[in-house]
Amino acid sequence: MKSTVILRCERSEPRRMQGWSGLRTQRAAAKAGYPLTHPSPSGRGLLVLLLASAALLLITPARADEAFITSQPAEMLSIVDLPTGKVVASLPIPGKPAGIAVDPAGRRAFVTSPDGKALTIIDAATRTVERRVDVGGGPLGVAVHPSGSPAYVADWYRHKIVAVDAASGTITGEVAVGDSPSGLAVTPDGALLLSADRDSDQVSLIDTASLARVATVKVGARPFGVTIDAEGTRAYTANVASDDVSIIDIPARTVVGTVKVGQRPYAVALAQGRAFVTDQYASTVTVFDTATLARLAAIPVGDYPEGIAASRDGTRVYVANWESNTLSVIDSASLKVIADIEVADGPRAFGAFIRRTDP
Amino acid sequence: MEFKLLTAAVAAATLAVTVVGAQAHGPTRQKVSEKIEINAPPEKVWAVVSNFQDGGWIPVVAKTEGTGGNAAGAKRTLTLKNGATVEEEVAKLEPEKMTLMYRIDKVDVAVLPVTNYSSWLVVTPTEGGAKSQVEWRGAFYRGYPNNDPPPELDDQAAINAVTGLYKAGLDGLKKKIEGGS
Numbered sequence: 001m002k003s004t005v006i007l008r009c010e011r012s013e014p015r016r017m018q019g020w021s022g023l024r025t026q027r028a029a030a031k032a033g034y035p036l037t038h039p040s041p042s043g044r045g046l047l048v049l050l051l052a053s054a055a056l057l058l059i060t061p062a063r064a065d066e067a068f069i070t071s072q073p074a075e076m077l078s079i080v081d082l083p084t085g086k087v088v089a090s091l092p093i094p095g096k097p098a099g100i101a102v103d104p105a106g107r108r109a110f111v112t113s114p115d116g117k118a119l120t121i122i123d124a125a126t127r128t129v130e131r132r133v134d135v136g137g138g139p140l141g142v143a144v145h146p147s148g149s150p151a152y153v154a155d156w157y158r159h160k161i162v163a164v165d166a167a168s169g170t171i172t173g174e175v176a177v178g179d180s181p182s183g184l185a186v187t188p189d190g191a192l193l194l195s196a197d198r199d200s201d202q203v204s205l206i207d208t209a210s211l212a213r214v215a216t217v218k219v220g221a222r223p224f225g226v227t228i229d230a231e232g233t234r235a236y237t238a239n240v241a242s243d244d245v246s247i248i249d250i251p252a253r254t255v256v257g258t259v260k261v262g263q264r265p266y267a268v269a270l271a272q273g274r275a276f277v278t279d280q281y282a283s284t285v286t287v288f289d290t291a292t293l294a295r296l297a298a299i300p301v302g303d304y305p306e307g308i309a310a311s312r313d314g315t316r317v318y319v320a321n322w323e324s325n326t327l328s329v330i331d332s333a334s335l336k337v338i339a340d341i342e343v344a345d346g347p348r349a350f351g352a353f354i355r356r357t358d359p
Numbered sequence: 360m361e362f363k364l365l366t367a368a369v370a371a372a373t374l375a376v377t378v379v380g381a382q383a384h385g386p387t388r389q390k391v392s393e394k395i396e397i398n399a400p401p402e403k404v405w406a407v408v409s410n411f412q413d414g415g416w417i418p419v420v421a422k423t424e425g426t427g428g429n430a431a432g433a434k435r436t437l438t439l440k441n442g443a444t445v446e447e448e449v450a451k452l453e454p455e456k457m458t459l460m461y462r463i464d465k466v467d468v469a470v471l472p473v474t475n476y477s478s479w480l481v482v483t484p485t486e487g488g489a490k491s492q493v494e495w496r497g498a499f500y501r502g503y504p505n506n507d508p509p510p511e512l513d514d515q516a517a518i519n520a521v522t523g524l525y526k527a528g529l530d531g532l533k534k535k536i537e538g539g540s
Contacts (some may be wrong), residue, residue: 072388073386073389073390090515094389096386098386100385114385114386114387115386115387115514138386138506138507140386156385156386157505157506180383199383281462281477283448283451287424288456303460303479304477304498320500322388323390323479327489345390346390
């Protein structure tokens with residue numbers, strides 16, 4: 001796949017603005033396999049081969065995974081091969097794509113386009129658009145059920161979540177939540193959907209079987225991203241206006257901790273017993289210990305860090321820097337940036353953007 | 360009639376966006392970048408660009424008042440020639456990269472139809488340091504926080520206004536420095 005450059009056509013009628021400039025302008029925004037070639041005929045050789053294969057199976061998944069990065073102004077999905085740090089495919093997605101969710105099997109990716117009022121469903125392996133679903137309103141956050149369907153889409157303007165069948169693209173249901181739902185996450189057992197209701201300062205808990213809201217939990221001010229741990233017991237919200245992270249005990253439906261982070265936090269990733277939080281205004285990733293809640297570091301990254309996700313083995317954390325047009329790679333042990341990967345203009349990658357590539 | 364409609368829309372939007380700290384906004388942040396080449400060494404250009412307490416090189420600015428120099432957290436209030444004011448704050452100063460990042464804390468969308476605005480001024484040497492390039496970049500949301508905005512407060516209006524500001528500002532900077540004033 002070659003990368004694609006697109007030209008965005010914009011309305012050319014001049015507008016007269018009072019105040020600052022009075023100028024009328026128009027802008028043309030151009031803007032592994034490992035071959036085992038020496039199998040031994042002996043039993044011992046076969047054992048070695050089997051052990052080697054098992055070791056590869058353990059090592060290979062995280063190494064070969066991909067990142068699906070939405071670039072909002074570029075209207076592009078950049079697919080990054082994580083072992084090599086190379087953009088291996090670029091897929092144009094109209095309507096200012098922002099939210100992303102890849103299903104746990106790595107089969108499909110779901111991308112929201114708030115300006116296009118659409119959800120794009122992508123075959124992740126072939127990098128082709130399967131369908132584009134008109135969901136209306138302002139689709140932003142998106143999450144997918146662990147089974148691979150449905151996808152849940154948060155409507156920022158109409159304050160509800162719609163469920164979309166992954167295979168058919170049919171809207172199968174909806175549920176009203178608080179104001180301007182943004183981040184979504186589903187528990188690993190698939191039973192509960194959590195919605196960060198940004199302008200209601202709360203998280204809604206939704207029973208996925210009945211698509212009914214069963215609880216709300218008050219959190220800090222303007223929660224945006226929400227992330228659930230691997231056990232499905234705790235959720236972490238990044239609260240944009242109170243500059244902190246709320247930690248929710250999901251079974252108890254209560255906040256059990258609050259941690260101060262950098263200015264304008266956006267989203268949270270979890271790896272190796274640590275939480276990694278993108279601080280949009282501070283241009284840092286704040287790290288804290290999820291057991292002690294002690295702050296461990298503020299790692300400088302690019303400007304406007306937004307989407308963040310951990311590799312499946314937890315050794316790396318990936319950060320989309322909206323202003324700097326890079327994907328920063330953090331070593332989650334040393335807490336240092338070890339690489340910056342250039343991606344298309346304005347990477348947002350709001351959601352679960354890591355795709356597993358092994359079957 | 361058109362003016363009255365605009366005023367009403369602006370008033371509604373102003374009411375909506377001034378009630379919260381992290382202002383309500385749409386889902387799509389915008390970017391603008393403008394550049395200009397100036398026939399002066401980068402140190403000389405950076406001295407003007409990094410002086411946060413004098414926004415006089417921006418043609419529409421009549422007066423700058425503020426505190427804190429140009430360190431992070433420094434504040435200034437720009438009074439424009441039409442009497443409107445803009446309150447701004449330094450977010451990050453990186454002299455080694457000749458980069459100043461600042462935000463608008465408060466502006467009426469009738470003056471600049473944006474919210475949650477940040478900008479960067481970056482000076483880069485050209486021709487071996489004999490000349491300079493100045494880039495002015497901005498990040499912001501449109502003035503109208505809800506869906507289906509009126510044209511005066513939509514994404515394109517925001518982009519046009521900021522682009523106009525940057526072009527005029529960079530022209531003013533070039534004239535001021537090359538003119539020797």
